[in-house]
Amino acid sequence: MTPELMEQGSERLQHFSGGRAAGYGRVLEPGALDLAHGRILYLEDVNRSFDGFKAINGLSLDIAPGELRCIIGPNGAGKTTMMDIITGKTRPDAGQVFFGSTINLLRHSEAEIAQLGIGRKFQKPTVFEPLSVFENLELALQGSRSVPSALWHKLSGAQRTRLAEVLELIRLQDEWQRPAGLLSHGQKQWLEIGMLLVQDPKLLLLDEPVAGMTDQETERTAELFLSLKGRHSLMVVEHDMSFIARIAETVTVLCDGAVLAQGTLDQVQADERVIEVYLGR
Numbered sequence: 001m002t003p004e005l006m007e008q009g010s011e012r013l014q015h016f017s018g019g020r021a022a023g024y025g026r027v028l029e030p031g032a033l034d035l036a037h038g039r040i041l042y043l044e045d046v047n048r049s050f051d052g053f054k055a056i057n058g059l060s061l062d063i064a065p066g067e068l069r070c071i072i073g074p075n076g077a078g079k080t081t082m083m084d085i086i087t088g089k090t091r092p093d094a095g096q097v098f099f100g101s102t103i104n105l106l107r108h109s110e111a112e113i114a115q116l117g118i119g120r121k122f123q124k125p126t127v128f129e130p131l132s133v134f135e136n137l138e139l140a141l142q143g144s145r146s147v148p149s150a151l152w153h154k155l156s157g158a159q160r161t162r163l164a165e166v167l168e169l170i171r172l173q174d175e176w177q178r179p180a181g182l183l184s185h186g187q188k189q190w191l192e193i194g195m196l197l198v199q200d201p202k203l204l205l206l207d208e209p210v211a212g213m214t215d216q217e218t219e220r221t222a223e224l225f226l227s228l229k230g231r232h233s234l235m236v237v238e239h240d241m242s243f244i245a246r247i248a249e250t251v252t253v254l255c256d257g258a259v260l261a262q263g264t265l266d267q268v269q270a271d272e273r274v275i276e277v278y279l280g281r
């Protein structure tokens with residue numbers, strides 16, 4: 001990394017973390033995330049082909065700690081493939097993918113990447129429908145796949161506090177005893193986000209989180225995401241432009257597997273190339 005990039009990163013870190021300056025000389029705990037360069041996620045010149053078709057084609061992108069980044073782009077632009085690469089589900093043919101400045105994600109398995117603090121929410125909610133809201137959160141907290149063992153496990157005071165905090169954040173505190181199967185579509189989506197939040201991920205990847213939601217649920221989701229940024233970094237892929245307008249700071253437009261444009265929503269909406277390929281005339 002060049003001195004200019006380090007300086008730029010330090011400024012971004014201060015911006016997104018409310019004034020905390022980067023310290024180049026400090027000692028990191030083993031396994032801790034190094035954010036001194038102001039980047040929690042860093043992709044450089046990433047490529048991935050499927051049967052000769054370049055789904056990701058020279059993709060470079062970075063996200064600052066605490067940032068809420070919106071990703072838009074036409075169908076087939078490579079948004080899902082990019083998330084698959086970040087989370088270790090798909091391996092790139094070439095390029096670099098770093099979490100902080102020292103963790104090379106390409107050396108880690110999908111399970112390890114989740115453990116490192118990258119949580120992903122797929123479009124379709126996958127909550128355990130017969131279990132209550134609370135039990136779903138409890139399961140996620142234990143990180144257990146075995147329902148009986150997780151439910152018999154006694155929660156610590158700190159764990160109970162975290163569950164209560166998350167229930168309030170996702171606005172399901174009055175529904176905690178309800179079977180998840182009886183929740184509305186929007187509430188199921190929030191529960192699934194809550195199941196990620198109990199593990200306190202550093203980076204959250206959210207794929208079309210408001211698809212199928214009512215206007216009121218969409219607004220509540222915008223409030224939720226705005227309240228999460230700062231403590232977490234978020235990467236949100238969405239086609240709903242009014243939702244993007246509600247939450248956006250920086251918007252990245254992907255097309256043909258690479259970044260076509262990046263800037264404020266106004267900037268990208270005024271970009272002729274973006275209008276051509278995505279927003280329409």
Ligand SMILES: Nc1ncnc2c1ncn2[C@@H]1O[C@H](COP(=O)(O)OP(=O)(O)OP(=O)(O)O)[C@@H](O)[C@H]1O
Pocket residue numbers: 050051055073074075076077078079080081082
């Ligand atoms: N496993 C795969 N095998 C073959 N082609 C694939 C595979 N995964 C993705 N592709 C192709 O790569 C391109 C990018 O797909 P991707 O799903 O990443 O786009 P996207 O931007 O997420 O689109 P959408 O907005 O429709 O979800 C598409 O042309 C898709 O058909």
